[in-house]
Amino acid sequence: MKKLQLLIGLAVLLFSVGCKDMLKPEIENNLDLESTYNNATYAQGLLLNGYARIPTNSWSFNDVATDDAVSNDRNNAYLKIATGQWTAINNPLSQWVNSRAAIQYLNLFFSVTDQVKWAVEPNINRMFNDRMKGEGYALRAMFNYYLLQAHAGKGNNGQLLGIPVVLQPEGQDADFNKPRATFDATMEQIYRDLDMAEQLLPVDFEDIASDAQIPAKYSGVGKDNYNRVFGYYFRGRVTARIAKAIRAKASLLAASPAFNPSAVAKWEKAANDAAAVIDLRGGLVNLNANDIKWYDKDAGIEGLASGVNPSEILWRSDVGNSNDLERNNFPPTLFGSGRVNPTQNLVNAFPMANGYPIGEANSGFSASSPYDNRDPRLKLYILVNGGTAGTAGTAINTTLNGPTNDALNKVETSTRTGYYMRKLLRQDVNLNPSSTTNQKHYNPRIRYTEIYLSYAEAANEAWGPLNGGTHAYSAYDVIKAIRRRAGVGTNNNDPYLESIKSDQVKMRELIRNERRLELCFEGFRFWDLRRWNTSLTEVAQGVSISGTTFTPINVENRVYQPYMIYGPIPYSEILKYNNLIQNAGW
Known part of the structure; x- marks a missing residue:
């Protein structure tokens, strides 16, 4: 027993000695901003964070909150806001966190980029710095546009407001209680950033063939060095062409009736x-x-x-190579979940092939064969009853009492409107569990x-x-x-x-x-x-098909209030910062 106690005592002593270093906190592996000066990869990571947060990197399908579509997923966030649950607390459309975080990273990038060693040779270092700053300005303008789209509006004070304009990185001790700039002031900042982007970026990232094509401000660097910075390798990043397109999107918003x-x-x-x-x-x-x-x-x-x-x-x-879109939106007989269901409202918006709206006397529209002689985009974008889909060209039956789960309201993955989405989907995807395939998207x-x-x-x-x-x-x-x-x-x-x-x-x-x-x-x-400041409350309709009778049905009411043409500032931000004015009605 004494020997056992002695062995235990020695083990405890050895463990205590061995744990000295283990119990001592290590210095965290976090780099400070000064580390970017000699670490171009880290500095560029700040910029790339902006690319990673672009909202259109993925599909939202917020169409299901409009008169264009509904969802058969009863937990869909856009379904909920369309049917009366849109609040300043519950807002799946918010860009307050995502876009403001992107702007914070971009502002951090701007705070260090002039000190970063992008290349050894000074002229090449300057070109890299110019190019990345140009990208950063365009991205910051884009994220401010998305913030305006989601959160601009008439405040409780009656003024048309934008968002807080933030041009410097915000540290722990920053003053976060910033007021919203006016809408026009926010737009002016967007235009200033895009002006800078267009000055610094080429129209496209493509290799040049001779020194004569080098812009005068970089004369003497040689075409190989120029291509190293502005060549085809960087395709996909923001260019002056893209900056111009961002400007076009933003100025259309600013010109719109709302x-x-x-x-x-x-x-x-x-x-x-x-x-x-x-x-x-x-x-x-x-x-x-x-x-x-x-x-x-x-x-x-x-x-x-x-x-x-x-x-x-x-x-x-x-x-990317995947089948996610098809898995979510193919009809049930093709092993999909049929999530996005186009409305009769949208179907009615497609004209006849002769160009006349279906309600015009000269259209030739037939209520008993409503999909014949229509705009070709109708059957390309929407899977109507009798339309074909999938690798085998399977005919889809969406009638009221159809024999398959593709029929109207048959099971939880069936269409609620009599239609399935066809656009965006690769019909050469196979979801059969025995032979599943992916395709490029x-x-x-x-x-x-x-x-x-x-x-x-x-x-x-x-x-x-x-x-x-x-x-x-x-x-x-x-x-x-x-x-x-x-x-x-x-x-x-x-x-x-x-x-x-x-x-x-x-x-x-x-x-x-x-x-x-x-x-x-x-x-x-x-x-x-x-x-456009138009009505948001048009009832989402579908169709019940029995034989040659096509009966419109009301599928889902749209419960919006007039003030909802403008989205809310998050309620949590209003509680924290008394300088933030909420949009009227929220």
Whole structure:
């Protein structure tokens, strides 16, 4: 027993000695900002944090909070806000945390970049520093735009407010109790950042062939060194072209009725900003038929080289190999969950192939065969009853008493509207558990069609349908080109468009409708309805099909209040900071 006690005592003594170092706290492996000066990778990480937080890196499908779609997932956050649960506490649309965090990292980057050793040779070091600062300015402008989109509005004081403009990194001792700048002041900061970005960045990241192509400010560095900094290797990062597109998005928001009651000058600016992007592309050219299905193999996704864009895409995420979109949205018979269900409202918005809206006397619409002779985009983007999907081209039955789980309200993964989403989905994905396959996908951050439609909207408001200001194309020209690309009115010169081409109000309606169709399921409708200051409460409808009888049904009410054209400042922030003014009604 004594021997055992002795052994235990020795073990405790040895353990105590051995634990001395173990119990002593180690210095945390956290680098301070000064460490970035000689660690370019760490410094660049601050910038790359901005890229990682871009909201359009993933799909939101906030369309299900609008008159375009509903969700069969009863826990969907957008379903909840559309049916009366949107508050300053419960706001899945908030960008307050994500975008402000991105801006904090970008401001940290700006605070160190001039001291970072990007390269040994001074001229190359300067080029790297210029390029990354240009990227940072464009990203900061973009995140301020997303903050405005989600949180700008008329405050309780009646003033149109933006967000707190933060240009310096905020440390633990910073004054976080900053007031919101006015909406216009926030826009001016966005424009200043984009001005800086365009000065510092090339139009595109591509290799040059000779020293003669080097900008004068970098003369003498040689083409190889120039390509090392501004060449094709950096495709996918922000360029001057992308900065111009961000400007076009922001100025369209600023010109819209919710933020601009009457100023024509703001519409002119929005039109000019969009035209600057279009002109870089050569005008109304390269509108290819495959652009309307940019997500499909026919649009060249399979052969995309690293950083290369298809003709429709101005800026995109990386290509990934997956079947997540299909698993969530294929009909049940194709082993999907059928989550996003397009509404009858959206289906009705697609015109006939002859260009006439379905309610027009000359349309030829038939209530007993409502999907015949329609705009080709209807069956491309929406899976209607009898439409085919999947690798085998399976016919989908969405009728009231259909024999499969694809039928209306059959099971929890069935459609609630009589329709399934088809757009964005690779039909060559197989979800059968015995032979599952993946396919390539990417997220478009900015599409050229968005910019075309932004121009059409702004030009129509600024100069009318047929006047292009100083530009060679008008709102009418853009809409005609987009409809022709889609196969609308191609056999009869689009008589409906011709009949309204001098009417600004009817052209406005048509432009908004084309935007609705072309950008459906890409997260635009929610924001468009609000910036247009239009009704948010149109009931989401579906269709009950029995034989040749198509009966509209009310699927989901939209419970919005008029003040909800503007989103809230998070309630937690209002509680903490008395200088923050909440938007009226929240």
